[in-house]
Amino acid sequence: MIRTFENRAEQKISGFQSPAADYLEGRLDIASTLVVDPHSTFYFQMKGGALSSIGIHDGDILIIDRSLNPEHGAIVIAFVNGNFTCRIYQIASKVPVLKNDNDVIFQTEINTLQVWGVVTSICRNVLPKSLKTGKYRHVCAL
């Protein structure tokens, strides 16, 4: 969903001028801290629990920035054995490896590690089921 806050409710009642009118700043929007550069940002969704040990769970939305280069400790999207996967990028004795809770892949095993982008943050709906209704059904849950 695209939300734009371009129009603030303006006082249309004649005679009244908001004392705050000269001090308006844009209201906070979470997108501005999650997305550094929308033109290099992509979204993926975690499926399964291969990274639950580090707190990435099934259904989490992953925010990926392609402009970053992976470094030791980064969580990345990588293409492994014909699948997009989310993994931890590490350098083990100078060799890049891709880890998750199930296995470790060394760069030496496959010619190049196909890192697609770096995960900058994750988003999760934490509502209990009873509240996940109506328009709240889709908060971070696709």
Added chain:
Amino acid sequence: MFALCDCNNFYASAERLFRPELQGKPIVVLSNNDGCVIARSEEAKACGIRMGDPEFLVRDLIKKFQINVFSSNYVLYGDMSERVMHQLGRWFPRLDVYSIDEAFGWLGGINNLNSYVPKIRTAVVQNTGIPVSIGVAPTKTLAKLANKLAKKYNGVLVLDTDEKIASAVKDFPVHDLWGVGRQYYKKFEALKIETVAQLREMPEMWFKQNMTIMGQRMYSELWGRPSIPLDEIREATKGITVSRSFRNYIESPEILSEALTLYASRLAEKLRAQGLRCMYLQVFLYTNKNREDHPQHFPSHTHKLLIASNSTTDLVSIAVKVAQKLFKYGIKYRKAGVIATGLIPESELQLNIFSDHDGGKKDTVSAVLDKLNLAYGRGTLRMATEGFEKKWRLKHEYLSKGYTTRWSDIIKVI
């Protein structure tokens, strides 16, 4: 200096970005209605698939070489194009987006181009995932030529000296030169001019006499004197068209109305996006001219609006009314379209003294329509005459997803 930046096999590259397993595999992208090939990966070119080949003619090749086929996913290509152009815009003081996958950039005031330009390419390729090539030269014509050669040089070629230009044009075939069409090519052929180097050696007078003003410009451009400026602002469009082929033949006026409702809605959206209104709305229908056994009918009618409009309700009602008049029973229609002409900027609306103009109300309706459709996806709010079944809807059997535009389509990772 000018740069021409071009996305390599753009549609195929965009599809491949989200399907990395297709790296190194042949890909073709089909036009609207899965008609003919409009994009090929390098591997598909090597399989002998040509641009514009109808799908049914290359079906055997597709099977034989296991070529991956895609319907054109313009939602995806549009978004990827915007990303690429934005990234490019950060590197050039001025940028002229020339088409969905090409842009001319101006590099005035930038030194050491030989290190600067490769940086642009690296950044764009990394940040967007779309491979690009960049050709740089003193004129647009030469930049375009450099761009074609750049693919051999890691995607970047900078022609910053006379020697480099001379060696670039030496073997460059004239028919690949920017601005050379069939007409000019025939002239060159008659004189046995095959390469750009040969063409460049012709006297300036010859260009003037044989190729009018265009020739004179070409001559200057080839010798490194810029004669074609960077058009940052496109000339106002003269007409906007929305037309599609149908999946099956249309033989009933109701279904035809549904199709035209969609096309006219789309047209109105396009007009509003460009801040234009149209004075005339042309509606046309086509039958399949390749079927000699079918009765042929190519009716067309241009309707003059009382007041120039870009409202969905106005254009849809006109398009549907006109189409009903054009329609004849017993004829199988294959394609229909609407064209808006007599375009005027929204701000220059002239009212008619006798008409009861409720433009304000309609403008509000249209604005709400645009906002909702932008937020929730195209077609969320639409005219009911568009129908629900859409039997006439385009064929796109091999359509990929809206990976970057629809939450429900984002890629799941394990």
